[in-house]
Amino acid sequence: GDSVTQMEGPVTLSEEAFLTINCTYTATGYPSLFWYVQYPGEGLQLLLKATKADDKGSNKGFEATYRKETTSFHLEKGSVQVSDSAVYFCALTANTGNQFYFGTGTSLTVIP
């Protein structure tokens, strides 16, 4: 069945460091891929998405490219800030849109 595997955390970085959070997926067909962010005490918010191979989603300095050949959707940011401290979830949905599959989440802490 469909599934998402993402890099385990926690991840601790210094401010202005480069961030990569790995995400790979297993799916039949051509899923849509998402990154969500969860700040402490809040629900999940959509960070970015990509709906077909080679698409690049971007938002707030974060980027992720849909790589069908490696079944990956790694999240990157060139220079993290303290305010980026949160838990990040990779997710996919098949084109039917009936079910979503989430990774287990990666906790990021950015220290000044």
Add this chain to the structure above:
Amino acid sequence: NAGVTQTPKFQVLKTGQSMTLQCAQDMNHEYMSWYRQDPGMGLRLIHYSVGAGITDQGEVPNGYNVSRSTTEDFPLRLLSAAPSQTSVYFCASSSRAGNQPQHFGDGTRLSIL
């Protein structure tokens, strides 16, 4: 622009009590779902619905009931609360059209004593 609204935000129950977690969305989304979030386990799907009158089980349905009488509302019922159901519960909705993201509520933090 309310989106997905969950009530209550916090609740403490005693073992054996029952309660209903409310979820409402104002985006006319067909698809709604309930997840629980536990430390180290990410999100686990409890139940979902693809439209009014249609519900189905997710990964961890035991101990929970749902119904979907309207497009807007998708309540989650705990029939007889157990300490293992202590968790944070999230409701989400999305359009059934492909490629659309899920929209989440702010969560209900539930403790069972």
